[in-house]
Amino acid sequence: MENFFRYVKPKIKEATLYYTSLVENMKVLIATEKPFAKVAVDGIREVVEQAGYELLLLEKYASKQQLLDAVAEVDALIVRSDNIDTEVFQAAKNLKIVVRAGAGYDNIDLAAATQHEVVVMNTPGQNANAVAELAMGLMVMAVRNLYNGTSGIELKGKKLGIHAYGNVGRNVARIAKGFGMDIYAYDAYCPDEKMLQEGVQPLHSAQELYSTCDIVSLHIPATPQTKNSINQSLLNLMPQGAILINTARKEVINEEELILFMQERKDFKYMTDVMPAADKKMNELFEGRYFATPKKMGAQTAEANINAGIAAAKQIVDFFQNGNTQFQLNK
Numbered sequence: 260m261e262n263f264f265r266y267v268k269p270k271i272k273e274a275t276l277y278y279t280s281l282v283e284n285m286k287v288l289i290a291t292e293k294p295f296a297k298v299a300v301d302g303i304r305e306v307v308e309q310a311g312y313e314l315l316l317l318e319k320y321a322s323k324q325q326l327l328d329a330v331a332e333v334d335a336l337i338v339r340s341d342n343i344d345t346e347v348f349q350a351a352k353n354l355k356i357v358v359r360a361g362a363g364y365d366n367i368d369l370a371a372a373t374q375h376e377v378v379v380m381n382t383p384g385q386n387a388n389a390v391a392e393l394a395m396g397l398m399v400m401a402v403r404n405l406y407n408g409t410s411g412i413e414l415k416g417k418k419l420g421i422h423a424y425g426n427v428g429r430n431v432a433r434i435a436k437g438f439g440m441d442i443y444a445y446d447a448y449c450p451d452e453k454m455l456q457e458g459v460q461p462l463h464s465a466q467e468l469y470s471t472c473d474i475v476s477l478h479i480p481a482t483p484q485t486k487n488s489i490n491q492s493l494l495n496l497m498p499q500g501a502i503l504i505n506t507a508r509k510e511v512i513n514e515e516e517l518i519l520f521m522q523e524r525k526d527f528k529y530m531t532d533v534m535p536a537a538d539k540k541m542n543e544l545f546e547g548r549y550f551a552t553p554k555k556m557g558a559q560t561a562e563a564n565i566n567a568g569i570a571a572a573k574q575i576v577d578f579f580q581n582g583n584t585q586f587q588l589n590k
Contacts (some may be wrong), residue, residue, distance in 0.1 A: 285312040286353075288333040289568075290326055292341050293554070294318040295360075301566035306572035310580070311578065314590060330354065335575045337568070340555065343367045346373040358574050358586075361386050361558055361568035362426065369589040380574055380586040384426040385567035390532075390557035391430030394476050394506045395438070397530040397550070401474075401502045405547055412500075415439035420472030422465065423479040424449045427506070431476050432459050433463065443472055470496040474504065481508035487539045491516035494527070502528045504556045509533035521545055532557050 286308050287296065300316065309312045317329040323346070330336060330351035336343070337358050348354065355488050359367060359381040368476075372379045403411035416424045419435050421428040424446035432442050436458065443460045443469040451461040462468045465488075475497070478501060490513040494503070505512065514535050521527055521541075527548065534551040535541060541549045558567065577583040584590075 285335070285579070286315055286333040287312050287335040287337065287572070288317060288329055289337045290317045290320070290329060290339060290341055291337075291339050291442045292318075292320055293339055295339070295568050296561050296564040297461040298561060299568040302565055302569045303572040306569060308574060310576040312576075335579075337571045337575070338366075339558075340366050343372075345371040345374075348372060348377060351375075351377075356380065356575055356578050358382065358571040359362045360571040363480060363508065364588055365510070367588075373589045378578065378584060379588045380571075380578075380584070381588060382567045382570040382574065383586065385570045386558035387426035387430045389560040389563035390427045390506050391434055392560075393532060393557050394431050394504050395434050397504050397506070397532070398426070398476070398502065400550065401504070401530050405550055406546060410578045414474075416441065417474060418443060418472040420444065420462070420475040421459070421467040422446075422468060422475055422477045423507075424454060424459070425478060428476070429457065431478070432457060443468060465493060466496060469493050470498075473498060473500065474502045476504045477507045477511065479507055479511055481510040486510045487513040487515060489517070491520045494520045494524075497527070499526050501526070502530065505529070505531040505533060507533070509535055518544070521548065 260328045271356060287304060291294065294462065295572040304314045315329065315333065317325065320326055326347060327350040330347055330498055332353055333351060334353050336351070336355045337360055338355060339360055343366065345368060354377050357367060357372065359379070362381055362383045364379065364381045367379055369379055398414060400406065402414060416439055417440050417444050419440045421431055421442065421444040428444060428446070432444065435442055443462050444454055445462045445465055454461040477489065478577050494517070512535065514537050517529065518537060518541065521529065522544065529549050531551045532555055534553070538551050572588060
């Protein structure tokens with residue numbers, strides 16, 4: 260294949276197709292401080308090389324300079340939770356597209372990407388089951404008192420609130436039904452009819468969700484509107500013995516107020532896949548009521564690695580060959 264279409268967006272809003280040649284010179288870089296599983300890398304390589312592109316690999320890099328050097332001549336970039344900021348875009352003179360292998364994308368500076376005429380995508384839904392299973396695992400761990408040998412309680416019949424009913428939230432609901440839980444959800448962007456069709460009771464404010472449910476599973480993104488939004492006044496609405504599960508982002512939690520709240524409410528448990536800045540202090544203060552994974556583990560399964568990585572590679576190929584921007588974030 261000697262020729263192909265390259266797809267760029269000079270101002271991101273208006274797509275332009277233009278003709279170029281020498282497809283074998285196209286370079287796709289996987290840059291992951293936290294690497295993909297080997298089987299995922301193999302799958303990505305197969306997709307990329309079948310398209311006639313070259314795959315480059317930067318794993319477990321120890322400095323930002325290594326990343327800046329690696330992106331200098333690449334056309335496409337696949338990342339996980341790696342920070343891609345203005346400095347990276349400035350160093351990547353040929354870069355046309357960045358794909359975040361996963362759903363969350365607050366690690367990528369969308370404004371800087373737009374300024375440098377780079378399209379940014381994510382791979383929504385590819386990690387959803389993995390994250391949902393971890394959320395349920397944290398729930399079981401919480402109701403069994405962190406497996407400390409004492410008598411706990413069961414999930415059956417408990418009221419579960421899902422805060423944001425997206426891909427992960429829907430998978431949490433699906434799994435929780437098997438535990439016999441009563442499921443509620445709040446999502447301002449999801450129609451009531453969709454929730455009801457899936458056996459979930461819609462609620463219409465965060466306050467209503469937190470005051471109704473024994474356990475809340477948190478799935479909101481980190482945005483200017485949601486940062487620090489899970490605060491003392493909201494948590495105070497939760498019933499006695501309540502549990503908060505966070506497999507979303509640490510930025511949405513007001514840590515200072517959470518600590519004050521847990522000092523007052525000795526019945527409350529917090530389980531998180533995103534370690535707080537105050538982790539050491541919280542471990543000391545709230546033994547038996549607090550747990551954080553040592554690093555973000557939600558998407559750390561072989562299946563999620565494979566699904567998200569290969570989806571990212573396929574989106575890059577589809578972007579260059581067909582101009583497909585279905586999952587573009589910086590529109």
